[in-house]
Amino acid sequence: MSNSKIRNMEEFAAVSGISRPTVSKYFNDPDSVRKSTRSKIEAALEEYDYRPNFYAINQNRRQTKTIGLVVPNLADPFFAAITRIMEGLIVEAGFNPLLLSSHGGPEQELANLESLRAIKPAGVLLAPLGRVSAIEQIAAFAEQIPTVLFDANLEGVGAAFFGSDNQRSIGQIVEYLCRSGEPPVFFEMKHPVNANAYRRQSAYVEAMERLSHDPIILQADGVGWDFEKIGYDEGRRVIAQQSLQSNTVLCSNDRLAIGLLAAAYESGLQVGLGDKSSLRVAGHDDHPFARYTCPSLTTMSQDYEAICRHSVQTILELIDHGEPLSQRQETLFSAQLVMRNSA
Amino acid sequence: MSNSKIRNMEEFAAVSGISRPTVSKYFNDPDSVRKSTRSKIEAALEEYDYRPNFYAINQNRRQTKTIGLVVPNLADPFFAAITRIMEGLIVEAGFNPLLLSSHGGPEQELANLESLRAIKPAGVLLAPLGRVSAIEQIAAFAEQIPTVLFDANLEGVGAAFFGSDNQRSIGQIVEYLCRSGEPPVFFEMKHPVNANAYRRQSAYVEAMERLSHDPIILQADGVGWDFEKIGYDEGRRVIAQQSLQSNTVLCSNDRLAIGLLAAAYESGLQVGLGDKSSLRVAGHDDHPFARYTCPSLTTMSQDYEAICRHSVQTILELIDHGEPLSQRQETLFSAQLVMRNSA
DNA sequence: CGCAAAACTTTCCGCGCGGAAAGTTTTTAT
DNA sequence: ATAAAAACTTTCCGCGCGGAAAGTTTTGCG
Numbered sequence: 001m002s003n004s005k006i007r008n009m010e011e012f013a014a015v016s017g018i019s020r021p022t023v024s025k026y027f028n029d030p031d032s033v034r035k036s037t038r039s040k041i042e043a044a045l046e047e048y049d050y051r052p053n054f055y056a057i058n059q060n061r062r063q064t065k066t067i068g069l070v071v072p073n074l075a076d077p078f079f080a081a082i083t084r085i086m087e088g089l090i091v092e093a094g095f096n097p098l099l100l101s102s103h104g105g106p107e108q109e110l111a112n113l114e115s116l117r118a119i120k121p122a123g124v125l126l127a128p129l130g131r132v133s134a135i136e137q138i139a140a141f142a143e144q145i146p147t148v149l150f151d152a153n154l155e156g157v158g159a160a161f162f163g164s165d166n167q168r169s170i171g172q173i174v175e176y177l178c179r180s181g182e183p184p185v186f187f188e189m190k191h192p193v194n195a196n197a198y199r200r201q202s203a204y205v206e207a208m209e210r211l212s213h214d215p216i217i218l219q220a221d222g223v224g225w226d227f228e229k230i231g232y233d234e235g236r237r238v239i240a241q242q243s244l245q246s247n248t249v250l251c252s253n254d255r256l257a258i259g260l261l262a263a264a265y266e267s268g269l270q271v272g273l274g275d276k277s278s279l280r281v282a283g284h285d286d287h288p289f290a291r292y293t294c295p296s297l298t299t300m301s302q303d304y305e306a307i308c309r310h311s312v313q314t315i316l317e318l319i320d321h322g323e324p325l326s327q328r329q330e331t332l333f334s335a336q337l338v339m340r341n342s343a
Numbered sequence: 344m345s346n347s348k349i350r351n352m353e354e355f356a357a358v359s360g361i362s363r364p365t366v367s368k369y370f371n372d373p374d375s376v377r378k379s380t381r382s383k384i385e386a387a388l389e390e391y392d393y394r395p396n397f398y399a400i401n402q403n404r405r406q407t408k409t410i411g412l413v414v415p416n417l418a419d420p421f422f423a424a425i426t427r428i429m430e431g432l433i434v435e436a437g438f439n440p441l442l443l444s445s446h447g448g449p450e451q452e453l454a455n456l457e458s459l460r461a462i463k464p465a466g467v468l469l470a471p472l473g474r475v476s477a478i479e480q481i482a483a484f485a486e487q488i489p490t491v492l493f494d495a496n497l498e499g500v501g502a503a504f505f506g507s508d509n510q511r512s513i514g515q516i517v518e519y520l521c522r523s524g525e526p527p528v529f530f531e532m533k534h535p536v537n538a539n540a541y542r543r544q545s546a547y548v549e550a551m552e553r554l555s556h557d558p559i560i561l562q563a564d565g566v567g568w569d570f571e572k573i574g575y576d577e578g579r580r581v582i583a584q585q586s587l588q589s590n591t592v593l594c595s596n597d598r599l600a601i602g603l604l605a606a607a608y609e610s611g612l613q614v615g616l617g618d619k620s621s622l623r624v625a626g627h628d629d630h631p632f633a634r635y636t637c638p639s640l641t642t643m644s645q646d647y648e649a650i651c652r653h654s655v656q657t658i659l660e661l662i663d664h665g666e667p668l669s670q671r672q673e674t675l676f677s678a679q680l681v682m683r684n685s686a
Numbered sequence: 687c688g689c690a691a692a693a694c695t696t697t698c699c700g701c702g703c704g705g706a707a708a709g710t711t712t713t714t715a716t
Numbered sequence: 717a718t719a720a721a722a723a724c725t726t727t728c729c730g731c732g733c734g735g736a737a738a739g740t741t742t743t744g745c746g
Contacts, residue, residue: 008702019725024704034713034723054461055402056702059731075423075631084418084446096458099442103427115439118397228635258635265637266684288418292571292601294608294637341609351732362695367734377693377743399732402701 006050016044027052058120067095067315068116068124070109072152072193073225074101076255077288079127082151082304086125089312095122104193104225106132113141120145123315126158127151130195146318150311152195153330159318160329162311166196169300169335170203170250173282175211176337177248180273181280183213185245187260188252189230190219200252200284216245220256231259239267248280248343254290254299257283261293261342271295272341280343284335295341303333349393359387370395401463410438410658411459411467413452415495415536416568417444419598420631422470425494425647429468432655438465447536447568449475456484463488466658469501470494473538489661493654495538496673502661503672505654509539512643512678513546513593516625518554519680520591523616524623526556528588530603531595532573533562543595543627559588563599574602582610591623591686597633597642600626604636604685614638615684623686627678638684646676 006012009027013020018037026033026041033041044050058064067090071079083099090097098119102109109129116124123146128138130152139157141147147158177184186204188197201217208215220234231251238244251257260281261271270277272295283290286301310331349355352370356363361380369376369384376384387393401407410433414422426442433440441462445452452472459467466489471481473495482500484490490501520527529547531540544560551558563577574594581587594600603624604614613620615638626633629644653674 010702020703021705021726022724025724028704032723037724051461053402053702054463055398056731057704059396059398059402059733060702060704062704074417075420075427077418077420077423080418080420080423084444087444087446099444101427101430101442103430118394120397228632232635258632262635262637262639266639289571289601289632292575292605294605296605296609353732363733364696364735365694368694371734375693379742380694396732399701400734402703403732403734405734 006048009050009052012044012048012050015048016041024052063122063319064120065095066098066119066121067319068098068100068112068119068121068126070100070102070112070116070124070126072102072109072127072129073104074099075103076225078254078285079151081288082127082308085304085308086312089308093312093316095316102129104129106134110134110137113138116145117141122319123147125150125311125315128154128157128195129193130154131198132193146315148311148315148318150307154195156328158328160311160314160331162307162314162331162333163196164302164307164335165332166199167203167206168332169284169302170200171207171210172335172337173250173284173298173300174204174207176339177250177280177282177343178211178213180343182246182248183208183211184248184250184280184282185216185218186252187218187220187231187234187249187256189227189256190221191223192252193223193225194253197252204250218244218249227253227255228259228262231256232263233259235260235263236267239263239269244279247278249282251281251283254283254285254287254297257281257297257299257342258287258289258293261295261297265294273343282343286335286338290338291340293342298340298343299338300335301338302335306333349391352393352395355387355391355393358391359384367395406465406662407463408438409441409462409464410662411441411443411455411462411464411469413443413445413455413459413467413469415445415452415470415472416447417442418446419568421597421628422494424631425470425651428647428651429655432651436655436659438659445472447472449477453477453480456481459488460484465662466490468493468654468658471497471500471538472536473497474541475536489658491654491658491661493650497538499671501671503654503657503674505650505657505674505676506539507645507650507678508675509542510546510549511675512627512645513543514550514553515678515680516593516627516641516643517547517550519682520593520623520625520686521554521556523686525589525591526551526554527591527593527623527625528559528561529595530561530563530574530577530592530599532570532599533564534566535595536566536568537596540595547593561587561592570596570598571602571605574599575606576602578603578606579610582606582612587622590621592625594624594626597626597628597630597640600624600640600642600685601630601632601636604638604640608637616686625686629678629681633681634683636685641683641686642681643678644681645678649676 013023087097100112127150142158149158149161153161205215220230222230264271269279271279283297283299286299290297356366430440443455485501492501492504496504548558563573565573607614612622614622626640626642629642633640
C-alpha cells in the first residue's frame with residue numbers, strides 16, 4: 001500500500017484513472033459501472049487507503065443508508081436476540097443498522113428518537129416500551145420518518161406492527177396446562193412496563209372461561225425491569241403464605257418465571273410434572289436461558305425469525321416505495337409450545 | 344410552534360435575531376454565549392423546530408463528538424450491563440455513544456472497526472473478542488484512533504486497558520473453596536473464545552499449588568458463545584460417567600456454571616453447601632442472573648462500575664489531551680467474593 | 687465616567703461529496 | 717458496418733455547517 005494519502009474522491013479518482021462522478025457511482029453501487037472501470041477502481045483501492053467521507057456522503061444524498069433500531073432494554077436477552085437477527089437482515093439489504101436501547105425508560109426512548117431525528121435515518125424499527133411510552137411524541141416522530149413497530153403495539157402509530165399473537169399463544173398454553181393438570185393461576189406484575197402484559201392477562205381470562213375454569217390472577221408488586229427479582233420476591237411470599245390457589249402457575253413472561261423458580265427452589269418446593277412435584281410453572285417467550293432453568297422451563301416460543309424478517313422487509317419496502325402504506329398493517333405470528341420439564 | 348420550516352442555521356439565526364456564527368457557538372456550547380443571547384436563541388428554539396444538521400457539523404468539525412463502544416457479544420448480559428453503564432457516562436460527558444456488537448465473530452469485530460473508521464469517532468472503547476481477534480488489524484486501528492481496551496487485554500494494543508484482576512479473584516475463590524470443603528476442579532472450555540479464560544486457568548493452577556493441592560482441569564468440548572449449552576453438555580457427561588475428581592467445581596465463568604447447574608439438577612444431583620449436597624459449584628463474573636440460578640450461584644463479582652468509570656475517563660482524557668499517554672496503562676480491579684448457596 | 691475585555695456581527699473560505707447537464711467515447715445489437 | 721444505447725468525462729452548482737479575520741457593540745470594573 002502506498003504511503004501517499006488520498007484526501008478526497010477527487011484525488012482518488014485521479015490515481016485510479018477514472019473521473020470523479022464515475023468513482024462516486026461506483027461507491028454507491030459497484031455494479032453500476034463497467035467491469036473494466038470497476039477493476040481499475042478496485043486496483044486503486046488496493047493500493048491506496050481511501051474511503052468516501054461518511055458525513056459528506058450523507059449530507060448530500062437525498063436519503064441516508066441508516067436504519068434506526070430502537071429497543072426498550074438491551075439488558076433483556078430477548079431483545080438482544082431480536083436485534084442481532086435484525087442487524088444481520090439490515091446489513092444484508094445494504095443499510096447500516098444503528099442500535100439504540102431505551103434502558104427501560106421513556107425519557108431515554110424519546111432521547112433516542114431525538115438522536116435519530118438528527119441522524120435522519122431512512123427508516124426506523126421501534127419496539128416501544130409500551131404503556132409508559134410517550135405515545136403522542138412517538139406518533140409525531142413516525143409521521144416524519146418511516147417507522148415500523150414490533151414486539152409491542154401502539155395503536156395507530158407507525159406504518160405497521162409485527163408481533164406475537166398473545167391471544168392465541170396464551171390460549172394454547174392455558175389449554176395445555178388444563179389438560180395436563182390443574183388449571184393455572186396467572187402470575188404477572190401489578191404494574192407491568194410492557195404493553196403485551198395486558199393482552200396476555202385478558203387472553204388468560206378468556207381462555208380459562210372458555211374452558212369453564214375460574215381465572216385466578218396473582219399480581220406481584222414492584223416496578224421496573226428487574227423481573228426476576230419481582231418474580232422471586234412474590235414467589236417467596238405466596239409460597240411462605242401457602243396462598244397459591246393452584247399447583248400450576250402460568251407466568252406472564254419467562255423472566256418472572258425464572259424468579260419464581262428460584263423462589264420455589266429455595267423454599268424446597270419441587271417443581272415439575274411428576275408425582276413428587278408440588279408445583280408446575282410455565283412461562284412465555286422462550287427466553288434464551290429458559291432451557292437452563294431448574295427445571296427447564298415450559299414456555300411459548302415466539303417466532304423471533306418471522307417478526308424480524310417481516311419487520312425489516314416492511315421498512316425496506318417503505319423506504320423503497322417512498323410512500324406510506326395505504327393502510328396500517330398489523331401482523332401477529334403464532335408462538336409454539338415448548339414442552340420442557342417445569343410443566 | 345410556528346409552521347414555517349427552518350432550513351438551516353442561517354435562517355434560524357435570522358428568526359432568533361442573532362448572527363449565525365454566534366448561533367453556531369451556542370450549539371457547540373450554550374454557556375459560551377451571553378445569557379441574553381442564550382435566552383433569545385432558546386426562545387426561537389421553542390417556536391421553531393430547528394436542529395443543526397448532524398452531517399454538516401461533523402464534516403466541518405475537527406473532531407466528532409462520537410465515542411465508539413464495541414463489545415464482543417451483546418447477547419451476553421454481562422456486556423449488556425457494562426454498555427449500559429458506559430453509555431450513561433459517555434452521554435454525561437457530552438459525547439454520543441455508538442454501540443456495536445461483534446456478535447462473537449472476529450469478522451464482525453473488524454467490520455465494526457471499519458464502520459467506525461468511516462464515522463471518525465473521537466475515541467473508541469473496545470472489549471476485544473480476545474484470542475480470535477485479528478490483533479494486528481486492531482492494533483493498526485488503535486494507532487489511528489484513540490482506543491482504550493477493557494475486559495479483555497491485547498498485549499500492547501491501545502492506549503490503556505482496564506479489567507478484572509483474574510489472578511487475584513481466582514486465587515481468592517480457590518482459597519475460599521479449599522477452606523470450606525474439597526479443593527475444586529477447574530471447569531473451562533477447551534477452546535475458549537475469551538482471552539480471560541487463559542489467565543483464569545493459570546491463576547487456578549497457581550492458587551492450587553500455593554495451597555499444596557493438585558490442580559485438576561476439566562475441559563469442555565464445543566465452540567462458540569453458547570456457554571450454557573457447553574457447560575450443560577459436559578456437565579451431563581461427567582456426571583453420568585462419575586468422572587468428576589472432586590465434589591467442588593470452579594467454573595471459568597458464570598455461564599458455564601449455569602449450564603453445569605442445569606446438568607446437575609437434571610441428573611438428580613443436589614448442589615450446595617449442606618451435608619445433603621453432593622456437589623459444590625462456583626462461577627466467576629456475577630452474571631446478572633447468577634442470583635436466580637438453583638441454587639443461587641457463589642461467584643466473584645467483577646467491579647463493573649470501576650471498569651466502566653476508568654475506561655470512559657481515560658478515553659475522555661485521551662481525547663482532551665490530543666496526545667497518546669506517554670506509556671500504556673494497564674489497570675486491574677479486584678473482584679469481590681459473593682457467597683451464595685451453590686458453594 | 688472611561689477603558690479594556692468580552693461578546694457579537696459581517697464577511698469570506700472551505701469541507702467532500704451528490705446531482706445534473708452536456709458532450710464524448712465505448713459497447714452492443716442488428 | 718452502422719446506429720442506438722450505455723457508459724464515461726467535463727463542468728458546474730449546492731448542501732449546511734465550522735473556522736477565522738476584522739470590525740463593531742456591549743459589558744464589567746475601577
